[in-house]
Amino acid sequence: MTTIQSAEEFGQQVAAALGARLLSLLVYGSAARAGPDAARGSINTLLIADGVDERLFQALGPLVAGWEQGGHPPPIILSDAEWHASADAFAIEYEDIRAAYRVVAGRSPWDGIAVDRDDVQRQLEHELVGKLIRLRQAYVGSLDDDRRLTQVVAASISGFLTMLRTTLRLAGTPVPEAPAEVVLAAAAVIGFPARDLADVVAHAEGRAPLRLERRDPRAAAYLEAVARTADYVNRS
Numbered sequence: 001m002t003t004i005q006s007a008e009e010f011g012q013q014v015a016a017a018l019g020a021r022l023l024s025l026l027v028y029g030s031a032a033r034a035g036p037d038a039a040r041g042s043i044n045t046l047l048i049a050d051g052v053d054e055r056l057f058q059a060l061g062p063l064v065a066g067w068e069q070g071g072h073p074p075p076i077i078l079s080d081a082e083w084h085a086s087a088d089a090f091a092i093e094y095e096d097i098r099a100a101y102r103v104v105a106g107r108s109p110w111d112g113i114a115v116d117r118d119d120v121q122r123q124l125e126h127e128l129v130g131k132l133i134r135l136r137q138a139y140v141g142s143l144d145d146d147r148r149l150t151q152v153v154a155a156s157i158s159g160f161l162t163m164l165r166t167t168l169r170l171a172g173t174p175v176p177e178a179p180a181e182v183v184l185a186a187a188a189v190i191g192f193p194a195r196d197l198a199d200v201v202a203h204a205e206g207r208a209p210l211r212l213e214r215r216d217p218r219a220a221a222y223l224e225a226v227a228r229t230a231d232y233v234n235r236s
Contacts (some may be wrong), residue, residue: 004066007031011104013066014047017059023080024048025105028097033177041206045075046097048109052079070212085111091119092127092166099165099175117170119231124166128230131159132223139223143215150212153219157204158228167233179204187225190232223234 004010007027014025024047026032031043045067049056056077064074087094094115133199135156140146164186168175171189176182178186180201187194199218203210212219 002066003069004063004072005070007045007104008071010045010063010067014060015065015105016219017063018049018056021050021056022047022106023050023135024103024107024109025075026097026101026109027104028101030100031084032100032102041071043072045072045104046101047075047077048080048083048106049077052077053084084112087113088119089123091115091123092162095120095169096162096165099169100177120166121170121236124163124170124233125230128163128226128233131156131163132226132230135223135226138183139219146212146214146216149214149216149219150210153200153212153222154203156226157200157210160203160229164227166228170233170236186229190229191224192225192228193221197225 004013007140011025015022026046027042027043028046028215031041047060060077070075094113098110098113098115135152138152139149142152156190161182164182165175168182168185168189173185173189176185183197184194187197196218199208199210
């Protein structure tokens, strides 16, 4: 098994393995925001093919194994038909990918893709309330366990940042690149203290790992920010 580190190398090998079956291979999220020369850590990818079947999996298997060995998650895999039919169901994800992506193989997949604002708001309401419920369950069960409390909050940060970016788009507010700027902008719109999330932001930006203590007020402040965001979206 050959380790694959860069998205460009992965794209070249996927294109060679799939040929005309490959329609698009995208890098999206923080790695796309950072650019190919600055990207560090795991890289998220989306692969769109002419169809999804066992032959496709067999062709991709060795390459994905090398990609995972390089520290990256397997790509999201969709057929072209699925990609064009799912913008209403995954409106948040489509808008967030479109905001920060680059094509590493194939062509741009956005022709004919339209995301309805009502679909974005409906999904955002559902996702935020669901996240809030799950966080409260985990929070109350981990108050006296600093390690578990840290894990609970840290595991949810990436998803919450996506929801904050989506909330800013719905509010018609420019969406900054860096997590710290996203939180500042969202705090101003939604109405929670951005300073209370400083350690969460530092963790998201890779500047300092999050370490919460038992009954840490920073965890309570984070939970309150999620609750206020859910309330803001529900009232919008």
